[in-house]
Amino acid sequence: MIQGSGIQGSTQQDLEEQEDNNERGKGxxxxxxxxxxxxxxxxxxxxxxxxxxxxxxxxxxxxxxxxxxxxxxxxxxxxxxxxxxxxxxxxxxxxxxxxxxxxxxxxxxxxxxxxxxxxxFMPNKSLDSFIFDEKQRILLDWPKRFQIINGIARGLLYLHQDSRLRIIHRDLKASNILLNYEMTPKISDFGLARSFGEDEIEANTTRVVGTYGYMSPEYAIDGLFSIKSDVFSFGVLVLEQCPKDRPDMATAVLILSSDNIPSLPQPKEPGYFATRIVHHNGDPSFSTNLSPPSNSLSITFPGPR
Structure with missing residues (x-):
C-alpha cells in the first residue's frame, strides 16, 4: 500500500505509466x-x-x-x-x-x-427539474416554454451547421438542458458527442450510446446516427414522430422565429405503429399499409372543435 494515495496493490511502474498518461492528456x-x-x-x-x-x-x-x-x-x-x-x-x-x-x-x-x-454555474438547474415536477412546471408558462424551445433549436443549429466542427450531440434530453438566471437554455454534457467533417452527414456504430426514449429508432436499432438523430431527441422534448417528417434545424429555427408561421400539416399516425423498412442504401422508411393484427388497438384521431 502506498501511503497517502489510497491505492492498493499498485506497482511503481503502474504509477509511472498512469502519471505519464496523465501528463500527455493535459497536453x-x-x-x-x-x-x-x-x-x-x-x-x-x-x-x-x-x-x-x-x-x-x-x-x-x-x-x-x-x-x-x-x-x-x-x-x-x-x-x-x-x-x-x-x-x-x-x-x-x-x-x-x-x-x-x-x-x-x-x-x-x-x-x-x-x-x-x-x-x-446554472442556478435553475436542468429542464427536467421543472417539467417533471408538479409544482415547478406551473412556473413555465407558454412564452417561457417557447423561449426555451427556441433556444435549444438555435443551439442545435449552431452544432449542426454554424460551428467550425459539425457536432452531433447524441444525448440530448431534458436533464442535459441547463437554465441560467434568466431561464436561458444551454445544452450541456458532450461526453458522447461526435464531430463530423463538412461532407459527412451520417455514420454507423456498433456501440449505441445515449438515453432510450430520446434515441431515434434508426440509431437504437441499426446504429445509424446523423444530425437527424439529434432532431429526434429535440422532437421528444416538443413531441414529434418519424424521421421523414423531421425538419432540419434551420427549418425549425425559421418556423420558431417567424411571425408568419405557415399552416402545419395534419398529424400522421404515430411512428410506433408503423412498420420500419431499411433499404439497401441504408435509408429507413416506414409503411403503414398492413393488415392490423388480431390483438390490434383502435386509434382515435382528434379533430378541431
Missing amino acids: DLEVPLFDFQTISIATNNFSLQNKLGQGGFGAVYKGILENGQEIAVKRLSKKSGQGIDEFKNEVLCISKLQHRNLVKLLGCCIEPHERLVIYE
Whole structure:
C-alpha cells in the first residue's frame, strides 16, 4: 500500500505509466487547468450540501472560487461507465464551441485518479427539474416554454451547421438542458458527442450510446446516427414522430422565429405503429399499409372543435 494515495496493490511502474498518461492528456487539452486543491476548497471538499445532481459521468457540485465566481464541477466517478475517453471528448469538443445556448466550459482538472470538468454555474438547474415536477412546471408558462424551445433549436443549429466542427450531440434530453438566471437554455454534457467533417452527414456504430426514449429508432436499432438523430431527441422534448417528417434545424429555427408561421400539416399516425423498412442504401422508411393484427388497438384521431 502506498501511503497517502489510497491505492492498493499498485506497482511503481503502474504509477509511472498512469502519471505519464496523465501528463500527455493535459497536453492535448487547450483549456485552463485547475489544480485539485482549488476545486476541493471551492466545493467544500465536495460536500453533500454542495451536490447538485448525479449522472452517468458522476456527481455535479456547486463551487465558489476565491474571486467569488460560482462554478459547477462535474467529477468523474471511479465507478462510472464513462471513462477518460468520454472525459477528453467532452472537454475537447466543447472547448472549441462558443454559443449562448451552449454551456460555457471554464476549465478542467486532471490529476492522478481525478478528472473534473468546470462549467459556468446554472442556478435553475436542468429542464427536467421543472417539467417533471408538479409544482415547478406551473412556473413555465407558454412564452417561457417557447423561449426555451427556441433556444435549444438555435443551439442545435449552431452544432449542426454554424460551428467550425459539425457536432452531433447524441444525448440530448431534458436533464442535459441547463437554465441560467434568466431561464436561458444551454445544452450541456458532450461526453458522447461526435464531430463530423463538412461532407459527412451520417455514420454507423456498433456501440449505441445515449438515453432510450430520446434515441431515434434508426440509431437504437441499426446504429445509424446523423444530425437527424439529434432532431429526434429535440422532437421528444416538443413531441414529434418519424424521421421523414423531421425538419432540419434551420427549418425549425425559421418556423420558431417567424411571425408568419405557415399552416402545419395534419398529424400522421404515430411512428410506433408503423412498420420500419431499411433499404439497401441504408435509408429507413416506414409503411403503414398492413393488415392490423388480431390483438390490434383502435386509434382515435382528434379533430378541431
